[in-house]
Amino acid sequence: MKDHQMKLALVGIGGYGRNHARTIAGLQQDGLAQCVAYADVRLDANPDVCETLSGLGAASYTDYKEMLERHPEVDIVVVSTPIPLHVPMCTHIMEAGFHVLLEKPPAVTIQDMNAIADVQRRTGKRCQVDFQNTSGRAFRELLRMLDGGAVGRLQRVTGVGLWKRTWAYYQRTPWAGKLIHGGAYVLDGTVNNALSHLLNNCLIAAGSGRIPAAVPVAAQAELYKSIDIESENTVSARVRTEGGVEVLYYTTQNHVANDTPYIVAEGDRGSIRWSYDNKLVIREHDQEPREVAYEAEDLNRNMYLNLFDAVRGEGELYCPLEACHSFVLASNGIFESARGIVRIPDAYVGTRPEGDTEAIELKDAAALITQAAEEGLLYAEAGIPWATATPVFDLTGYTRFELFREGASPS
Template sequence: MSRAAIVGTGGIAAAHAAALGDRAELVAVVDVDDDRARAFAKEWSVPGVHPTVRALLAEEKVDVVHLCTPPRHHAPLALECLAAGVTVLVEKPPALSLAEMDALIEAERASTGHVATVFQHRFGPAAIRLRQLSTAGELGRPLVATCATLWYRDDAYFAVPWRGSWDSEGGGPTMGHGIHQFDLMLSILGPWREIRALAARQARDVQTEDVSMALVTFANGAVATVVNSVVSPREISALRFDYERATVEVEHLYGYTDADWTVTPAPGHDVPLWQNGDSEVTSGHACQVEALYDALDRGEVPPVTLADARNTMEFIAALYASAFTATPVRSGEISPGNPFYTSMAGTGAPWQ
């Protein structure tokens, strides 16, 4: 059985501990707050408690580290783990910039470990089914998509010191909230080609945006709208895909089951293969953690790879670049030397 450790024992760490179940032995936790770490270790019956990743790697034999720290620590700690040959499952966003992503990719090439990013909504049964049907052409060509993450986060939420700043969180709802929905969209529609976007600071006293919107074209000809907000009192996460032969939709908040999806066939068409599943499984950490340890047991690279995550991170960088420069941005355009390569803030938000 694999030996796992959790680094960062804040709110999301419990989701990782619960998702591990009997797939791995949770042998240690790490946190700079010793009291919090020991309380978490007691709650989850974890024998080891360490103040740093360096101490963890020096004193424990671990196969997988679950990184649950604030975003600014993700890339540096993942690099430490890769240097020790340890695989990492890192919470989103996996890094703060494309430069950090490329540093991780380079380090992974020299390591026996891997880095996977938590994009758990890819792993719900309905999303897997939709990807299979879409790839097989059962739904016809994808034509139109909409992706909305309309959430609400009040001022108290942003009172946490690392939230709402470019240096510590890397961005606003584009980086930290809507990322789950449009990552799922990207995993289904494939490579994106161009983004035209805007971002605004409507209500929250933060450095970053609290709303962003984008118009996206894809290599396969599909077009999409993406909205990310943390100022929307009636919260919803929604995706809609209009194919030639059917509309496929999901509405949920933080996790979906099959019951949250609807399929509307176009006149004269049917989608019988969609009915092959009627799962009550909720898309969440358990689905992805199971897929990760299944891959490791088979000696395979775990999903979601750094290449997968980089595509989503490039989408974010391009959205900010388009919004802040008022120009369309194409895939591959943000490379070393571009200000948005080293920081999502790039040339600076208009309101700064």
């Protein structure tokens, strides 16, 4: 293999790890990387992925620590394991001397986020968090335009994600829809997992790509569930950042279809809408809106190539670990403000057959949520009948998350 090829190891080959395996195979086929090894506690559960990776010449292991010990030549370790394992694995890997591509979220609690960030700073290892939607050309252009004052003074960033999920989705893994699993926080829902990309990108946009400006100082949020799960699947949230920008976040997994999530960044001289399909709609003051559509990109591949450049000292990461501090802080503030998950009454929820399972639908979800987003209101403020008002939670000096702590006081 050529010296310039990055040597990779993958931890976790099931679930989203299958996507990483495909990306790694493509990079090796193009002569850009070499898959040295892979590890999973249940290799037999994904024989096709094992066949692919072994076919690349990679050695297999059931213990990732043994893998690291046997392959010190590895440059980057990709971590695609269940959420509670991200912090201990990433910490061990960086301390063992390897750079990391870490699946999102990097951590669930702000105390764990601070701990893993301390390790990253101490070791000096690169850690790219795989919020791959940060890598698309449209989003990079959005940040450039916002930083350049294209909308004037940025005032508000609104993210809307309307997706459909079935009962099968909540049966995909033991921690699906759980707040805590195996004694560890998971907070599996739209905020911390399925639509976490949307919240993360909202916060990055709120800072116009500058990390300090995006730090949340207060959060107010309403968390709802439409079925018997622990965590949320419908959310409205308002986050205020250090830079004075209001971030609004609206999601549901109870829509009739998977609409394309989008963000609208509004300033005193215009607005820009960015969407997951790599498009921008730019509305400058007193001018007709114009759309800029970029070609489809392999966002996962982008994250790898960007990390390769950063490891070589040839560029900055699209989503370094430090940039995710705002995401984890906002996520924790959202749960602290909500103080619980409110069950939406059955009268507002329906199901319909979808293959061998059923899709869960919140009645009039698109109309209600879109109107609330357009008006900049949380669901209770918009008068939605199943909604419950919540207090603002002050995040100033906040360093420890405790789920629905008793006696928590609003700001």
